[in-house]
Amino acid sequence: MTKLLLKLFIKGDIAEKRNREKCGTLGSFVGILSNLLLFIIKLLAGIISGSVAIIADAFNNLSDMGSSIVTLLGFKIASKPADPEHPFGHGRMEYLSAATVSVLIIIVGIELVTSSAEKLASPTLPEAKAISIAILIVSILIKLWMSVFNRKLGKAIDSSALLATSTDSLNDCISTGAVLAVSIISLFFKEIVFVKYLDPVVGIAVAAFIVVAGVKSLKETLDP
Numbered sequence: 001m002t003k004l005l006l007k008l009f010i011k012g013d014i015a016e017k018r019n020r021e022k023c024g025t026l027g028s029f030v031g032i033l034s035n036l037l038l039f040i041i042k043l044l045a046g047i048i049s050g051s052v053a054i055i056a057d058a059f060n061n062l063s064d065m066g067s068s069i070v071t072l073l074g075f076k077i078a079s080k081p082a083d084p085e086h087p088f089g090h091g092r093m094e095y096l097s098a099a100t101v102s103v104l105i106i107i108v109g110i111e112l113v114t115s116s117a118e119k120l121a122s123p124t125l126p127e128a129k130a131i132s133i134a135i136l137i138v139s140i141l142i143k144l145w146m147s148v149f150n151r152k153l154g155k156a157i158d159s160s161a162l163l164a165t166s167t168d169s170l171n172d173c174i175s176t177g178a179v180l181a182v183s184i185i186s187l188f189f190k191e192i193v194f195v196k197y198l199d200p201v202v203g204i205a206v207a208a209f210i211v212v213a214g215v216k217s218l219k220e221t222l223d224p
Helices: 002-009 017-049 052-078 092-121 130-157 160-188 195-222
Strands: none
Touching (some): 002 130, 017 052, 017 160, 052 130, 052 160, 092 160, 092 195, 130 160, 160 195
């Protein structure tokens, strides 16, 4: 899939300077479409099963989609030529867009911590279903591919924004993996009393994971 997309949208060597904006645009559009799809199917799975952890994971994908939109705008502005007000060009906008992405991730994470904590106060056992588990497995596979895809583009054009997106996609695999584990446990061990607490606890953990990843990404972006 990666080779096919690069062949269709990028002419010549992707490391060439003239292809920088095209690579950024391609990576952003892939992120927007993929995360929108993941948000929709995970949200449906979360609503059907009543799992706050799956819903939290869905909104994590929605924040990733917003991040891809910001990254796209950043590449568009950064590619503009120098002018009297910006004699050294607009390249810094790429770093600012990456920083904005990080802030959005932190905000979403904090909101999800709050909602998961509320569910922990009055827990209910989610109705884990095979379709929800299948959706989570597909989500992990898609995010693994997105991580590899964005890392390839990011290294080729030395883009901190795309490399940050690659890291975020890998982090999503870990958080979705935790949600998947809870769904499987809820499906086969629902008679155990403490199982009903796993969903909100993992929801809090996923949200906290999002916040930490956002803070780390923000620091790495602000340094350059």
